[in-house]
Amino acid sequence: MKSLPIIGTVIVLAAVATMIGLGVWQLQRADWKNDLLATYEAASDQPAVSYPTVPVSEGAPYFRKSTVNCLEVLGWRAVSGRNANGQSGWAHIAHCKTSGGEGPGAQVVAGWSRSSDDPTWQGGFVNGIIAPDSQNVVRLVASEPVAGLQKSQEPSTDDVPNNHMAYAVQWFLFAGIALIIFFLALRARIGGATKA
Template sequence: MKRVPLVPTIVVALAIAAMVALGLWQLLERKPQKEAFLAQLAANPTRPPIAFPRFPDQALLFRRASAFCLEPVSISRAGAGAAGYRVIALCRTGAEGPGLRVQIGTTRDPVGTVAWGGGAVRGWIAHAPDARPLIATVAQPNAARELMLVTDRPAPGLAANAPPSIESIPNNHLAYAVQWFLFAGVAGVIYVVALRRRWVGKKED
């Protein structure tokens, strides 16, 4: 008679159940939530302009906004694909809280000096470049990110910014669900194969 080891079977069954539960959570809860959030973001460009928020609010992405840069503290570059580099100024605003980041245009020059003295800016709210290490972005994919203002008029000497696109917001919850279901299936197959090998080994003994 083939006996199934009790404790290992319980452990594997609990692990498989947890994986299936995570897959269902991604499919039935997280996916609809993300789709509703994306629908809200898609409507943001048509809503009235607002003052740039002092603290991050992801629900304001792609909304038109305005701000005032008293003084650029630093100007840096970030990759922009075919456009070359995004030129981003960190501004002093005179208000409490973090400084204002403004994407003032794009350039193909990786090292040239950008002369911009600040002032009134307007455009769209977008995510600032993510400075977190790769491991942090994997471990916390839904963590709140810093926002910046992407200007609708470039600074002198720079090319115009492309308006932020909702396509930059990933919706991977269906893929996550499929992965958890596959993990559960693979775990089950591996355990069954291990049991068969154990039974064959005992039979030969």
């Protein structure tokens, strides 16, 4: 009868332990994300905050009300988005100068339209809600559109990815499958040795 393959067993058990560890970590991340989403949900009832002059993702005031004084529109970008009625089209984001040339300025979702053409808005005060932005950490979604645009869909916590629980299940399944394959291979090895 063949002995237990020591090196193979150690490798498999180490891999399974790593996968279980990753699954537990994802469960902890799921708890953290749920707490964060609860904070975001409560943000709409909080007082308005100053728009971040140098936005950082850690502790960003997402879903808080704020105001931006867009001194000058330096450029536009159109991204796929929805209006307040849920229709698909283009959200128009202005890159605004907010001070004497210092700092990154502000990203302002001025409104929505069916066309991707740049609006003619030159700037001004905008009230809105701070939302995540894939390129600039934060952006302000205007509560009232400007330049003849329609109102964009308000930011929602439903748009914040929260798939840590699914990842945890995935890692635990990988660990279980690895163990099953290992035990099947071990059984075949032992069975083959017995017949010999």
